[in-house]
Amino acid sequence: GRFLVKGQIEVSYFATGGAPTWGVPLIAESNAGRGGKFQIFKNQASFYWHPSADGGNAHQVGGAIRAKWGENRWENGPLGYPITDEITNPDGIGKRQAFQHDSSIYWHPNTGAHQIGGQIGARWGELEWEASYLGYPTTDELSTPNGAARFNHFENGSVYWAQPTGAHD
16 A cells, blocks of 8 residues: 655655655554654665654664664663664764664674663763774673663773763773
């Protein structure tokens, strides 16, 4: 069947390439969690929209970033809705996408897709993100066995965060 593309999803769909890029819609625009909408397209892409995410703009999520977001319960999980489209990093290889709740997913073919955010992400940013000596994340944000700290491992090191001390590489 044929499905309409409408509203903010239509705006973003056509602004980012439309059918030649994303393929035809596979489903009608549908209700998503927390009052948003989504629509799935043929070329492994979905567009998500929420009135309070990025000023009500819809964003495409696809590939390994979409799979990682799905592992984190999509829009109903801790990341919330996407607030950017997928962005190619300055190295011309890796990709990233930001989400509502101070979190991003970074992807590189050598490391896969991993979630990073909060104070750990802020410290990584101070070091110049993937261009830093740390490189790309190789894990999602994880908790230490005793639950006292959080961390991400990277290609060349780690950043740990704990309540009394903050984030340190």
